[in-house]
Amino acid sequence: MTFDKIVFGIALVALLAAGAANAAEYEVVQKNKAFSPKELNIKVGDTVKFTNEDNFFHNVFSLSDLKTFDLGSYPKGEFKSVTFDKAGKVEVECAIHPSMLMIINVQ
Amino acid sequence: MKLKGDKLARNLLLASVVALGACATTAQSEQEQRLVFEAGHPSLQYWLLPDKPPYPKDNEPTAERIALGKQLFFDPRLSRDGNISCASCHNPMLGWSDGLPTGRGFRGALLGRASPTVINTAYNSIQMWDGRKKDLEDQAIGPMEASVEMNTDFDQMFRFLRNNEGYRTAFAKAYPGEEINKETIAKAIASYERTVISNDSPFDRWIKGDKSAMTEQQVRGFKVFVDPDKGNCEICHSAPNFTDNGFHNIGLASVDGGKGDPGRFAHKPIKILKGAFKTPTLRDITLTAPYFHDGSAKTLMEVVEHYVKGGEVKENLSPNIKPLHLTQQEKEDLVAFMEALTTDHEPVTLPKLPLK
Numbered sequence: 001m002t003f004d005k006i007v008f009g010i011a012l013v014a015l016l017a018a019g020a021a022n023a024a025e026y027e028v029v030q031k032n033k034a035f036s037p038k039e040l041n042i043k044v045g046d047t048v049k050f051t052n053e054d055n056f057f058h059n060v061f062s063l064s065d066l067k068t069f070d071l072g073s074y075p076k077g078e079f080k081s082v083t084f085d086k087a088g089k090v091e092v093e094c095a096i097h098p099s100m101l102m103i104i105n106v107q
Numbered sequence: 108m109k110l111k112g113d114k115l116a117r118n119l120l121l122a123s124v125v126a127l128g129a130c131a132t133t134a135q136s137e138q139e140q141r142l143v144f145e146a147g148h149p150s151l152q153y154w155l156l157p158d159k160p161p162y163p164k165d166n167e168p169t170a171e172r173i174a175l176g177k178q179l180f181f182d183p184r185l186s187r188d189g190n191i192s193c194a195s196c197h198n199p200m201l202g203w204s205d206g207l208p209t210g211r212g213f214r215g216a217l218l219g220r221a222s223p224t225v226i227n228t229a230y231n232s233i234q235m236w237d238g239r240k241k242d243l244e245d246q247a248i249g250p251m252e253a254s255v256e257m258n259t260d261f262d263q264m265f266r267f268l269r270n271n272e273g274y275r276t277a278f279a280k281a282y283p284g285e286e287i288n289k290e291t292i293a294k295a296i297a298s299y300e301r302t303v304i305s306n307d308s309p310f311d312r313w314i315k316g317d318k319s320a321m322t323e324q325q326v327r328g329f330k331v332f333v334d335p336d337k338g339n340c341e342i343c344h345s346a347p348n349f350t351d352n353g354f355h356n357i358g359l360a361s362v363d364g365g366k367g368d369p370g371r372f373a374h375k376p377i378k379i380l381k382g383a384f385k386t387p388t389l390r391d392i393t394l395t396a397p398y399f400h401d402g403s404a405k406t407l408m409e410v411v412e413h414y415v416k417g418g419e420v421k422e423n424l425s426p427n428i429k430p431l432h433l434t435q436q437e438k439e440d441l442v443a444f445m446e447a448l449t450t451d452h453e454p455v456t457l458p459k460l461p462l463k
């Protein structure tokens with residue numbers, strides 16, 4: 001691959017990422033039985049990916065009025081993503097470990 | 108366009124923050140993997156409990172509160188028939204449990220679940236097998252309200268307490284200016300429960316540096332307990348109170364994948380919680396047989412065999428439960444290790460209950 005092509009490739013990826021309905025992607029990690037960050041501000045249409053970095057399974061769910069989902073549970077290194085399509089506050093939890101809690105403010 | 112640029116920058120910033128965080132925590136967990144199994148080694152100190160358990164701001168334990176709570180805990184007159192106290196099911200002579208597979212309550216009613224020990228509940232961040240109570244204050248009135256447990260007639264109980272000079276004085280000293288009501292009763296009982304603690308077992312002494320506190324076999328059992336490729340018990344029975352305050356379906360036959368007792372699922376309808384129960388502490392575990400919330404395991408070896416099998420029922424089983432590859436020696440080591448988690452307590456003294 002030539003240098004030109006690489007640059008073009010990167011530009012294309014960036015364009016696609018940005019172009020996807022003007023959406024950004026954020027990462028939240030689950031590590032040492034806690035979400036990090038604990039609070040996140042995003043915009044409508046943005047996507048958050050939840051990555052497990054502990055040596056055991058975690059779950060990700062929300063029963064918030066704004067958005068309910070249950071991503072099941074998955075081991076270290078794996079992630080699942082959620083796109084937030086309405087403005088408001090979403091509480092995200094791990095069903096296995098109730099002290100794991102975070103807030104996403106969708107603006 | 109500018110907006111997109113902003114977002115990208117924000118993202119990059121976030122990514123680097125996340126990456127930094129990951130570095131710091133990876134180092135920490137690598138350190139955990141580099142445990143040195145020697146008495147008193149610094150890498151093991153995270154197993155020691157804090158000296159005093161936490162308490163809510165508005166209920167600092169005082170000698171008066173603890174003394175009152177102890178009276179209430181042991182007083183059967185709080186129940187409708189005047190014959191069941193907290194200590195009937197959480198009996199200090201039976202490891203603050205009752206020795207039964209599942210509890211027996213009002214006029215012998217058979218309860219659906221085992222009476223858990225009260226020992227070290229003060230260190231836990233959530234109460235009950237299904238986590239339906241958040242702390243000890245929140246929990247304490249529940250057994251009086253439950254028709255199958257103490258089935259308390261509250262009018263009768265408040266009349267008794269408010270007309271009893273001994274209790275009136277004790278409440279006035281413990282909670283000056285406050286009424287005798289559910290809240291002060293709960294606070295006093297919780298204060299007493301915060302004194303029911305196990306933190307001086309052979310294991311604790313060994314962690315603090317006493318080489319002779321645990322046998323070689325028990326040290327081997329400890330290694331099996333924490334080794335992800337052997338027992339892998341620590342991921343749930345984690346330091347320092349041998350619980351993650353979490354909920355897991357460990358595949359008990361009676362739970363039947365959640366078709367039996369739904370456990371935590373009744374309070375949080377998330378699929379993984381069907382048949383999931385709270386990880387109990389293992390401190391003082393030799394005092395509280397039979398084991399599991401259904402009392403289905405009579406001995407610690409039966410418990411170990413359950414885990415070796417990877418559970419009886421695989422449906423909706425916690426993904427953290429897998430069949431284990433342990434030799435007979437390793438199983439015995441594991442049991443020996445759990446036997447090192449019991450504190451040699453001073454006998455519990457009983458309170459004098461005020462007759463009038």
Ligand SMILES: [Cu+2]
Pocket residue numbers: 033057058059094095096097100
């Ligand atoms: Cu979790």
